[in-house]
Amino acid sequence: MKQIFFLFFRRQFPGACRLPWTPGIMLLLAFATGCGGGSSQSIGTTTNSSTVVTVLTSSTANDQLSRFNVTLNSLTLTTRSGKTATLVNTPLYAEFIHVNGTMEPLAVASIPQDFYTSATASFGPTSFTCQTLAPDGGADTSIFAYETIPSSDVTMSLPSPIMITGAGMGLLLDMLVSQSVTYPSNCYTTGIEPYSITPSFSVSPVDLSGQSASLGSEKLNGLQGIVASIKGNSYFVTSADGSNYGGVNRSSSMDPADGPVWQIAFNSATTFQGIAGSSQLAPGMAVNFDGTIQPDGTLLATRIAAPDTSATDTSLWNGPLVKVNNDGPVVSMLARLQVGPVLAGNSVQANFGNSTFSILGGLANLANLPFQGRFGAANMIAGQNVEVTFHATGEDGGDLSASAIALAPQTINGTVTGISSSGGFTVYTVTLAPYDLFPTLAVQQGQTTLLQKPDIVVVYADSSAMIFSSTPVAVGSVLRFYGLVFNDNGTLRMDCAQINDGVAE
DSSP: OOOOOOOOOTTTOSSBOOOOOOTTOOOOOOOOSSOOSSGGGSOOOOBTTEEEEEEEEEEEOOSSEEEEEEEEEEEEEEETTSOEEEEEOSOEEEEOGGGBTSOEEEEEEEEEOEEEEEEEEEEOSEEEEEEEEOTTSSEEEEEEEESSBOGGGOEEEOSSOEEEOSSEEEEEEEEEHHHHEEOOTTSOOSSOBOOEEOOEEEEEEEOOSSOOOGGGTTEEEEEEEEEEEEETTEEEEEETBTTTOOOSSOOTTTOOOBOOEEEEEOOTTOEEESSSSGGGOOTTOEEEEEEEEOTTSOEEEEEEEOSOOOOSSEEEEEEEEEEEBSSSSEEEEEOSEEESSOOOTTEEEEEOTTOEEEEOSOOTTGGGSSSOOOOSTTTOOTTOEEEEEEEOSSOOSSOEEEEEEEEOOEEEEEEEEEEEEETTEEEEEEEEOTTSHHHHHTTOTTBOOOOSSTTEEEEEEOTTSEEOOSSOOOTTOEEEEEEEEEEETTEEEEEEEEEEEOOOO
16 A cells, blocks of 8 residues: 655645655654643533533534544633633644544533623644545545644634523534635645645534434444543543554644543443443553533443453554455554554554454444444455554554454445335435545555445434434435444445434535
8 A cells, every 4th residue: 555644834835745654754643641731621510600511522524534633722712791711721632523423522611601602712733634546546645734723714603692501511613624624626736735724613502401402412422532540430531532642753842732531420221342341441441432421521421332351551543444455464544543552643554363343333223224234354344434452562663463443433425316215224325425435445456346336325224313404315415424334245334323414525
């Protein structure tokens, strides 16, 4: 696989240029494990005049970008009378493509109750990534980055004034990805070409009472991280969202931030996968969980999975498979999220000869699907989203041995070209844009082409699927579908958990 890695700085270059990838040329976005201090990271307490606000991240995007990293230096709300309230005051790292149509907690702060009419944010190192094919047919990774974002280039839109009230509520930062960047149309440059990063967000309240249908309300799905500590009945999980990520030649100017740390709890309704119960969790163990946000900013886990129960030198990576080699048990993946001592920077070659395989996502209807939903060494395919764990102390200069590989949910953006039904499921035939990872990577060299129609995903949605589209689903609708994507003997099929309005392709 030909892999090219780019590092672009707005201050140094008027446009994007290409650099050959070497281990010493990396985008350095490193973050120390832990909360990082600051009021925005602690669980707040309520008074008669304050509300605990959980800041959440989400995005609205099509499938052209594979990764969008930001360093949020500060976040402030302003009332109609001009008073300000700080939600974030220490740098925090966030990745926005993995929360396309879903959401994830970033910070918790207690602020005065009032009507807030505007929001202000400042950003440090920010970058976006495209995965495409080079002219020679190999996979290519292009990264476009700014070292800082001018305040004039940041847009924080409140569709209406936000009333902060009650014991606890959420505040959603939804990144409008298409409005936040410009770049070469095919994401592949042959010289200096212009690009821009202008972060644009819609800011809105989130109801934590369970009464709202907007974006799943207080429900969170597929959070990933490593257990950091256990204190009594409280479990603290270091998010895989960039925490403790460095790479070689770590640069202090490019890695000032931490990812979030979540405090989670369990009850009798919590289900477990891979372990019998919470007593088997240990610091250093990688976990994937669903949950609900409590008014005090803590998370109540409804499902927690530990596909790999070892807690020694654990690294957790999440992102799309880029290539499944046809000459040995080796896969390549783009590291969209990562946490732990394995710091390979951009992507990793993983040997899966001794790996265990599993399926994440908490979808209870897998056994009822009209097809057999399987995932393993024989049917992995480039474009699928996976979580991979390693047990090593750092880069080893070669292929890493993956301890566990799990299929994880992902979002696809496409056009509905057919609607039918089968066995209690509504079946949508969805056509993907040519730049989607499935059609892009299916034709690359050095792998067995397994997909019959890599631009088609057959989506299965039963009554448990949450539908948030603003209009009824119909042929011609452009929508985002979130769920597990399987390779069923050369046909892509999704077990769908959620449907959102789509983004123009």
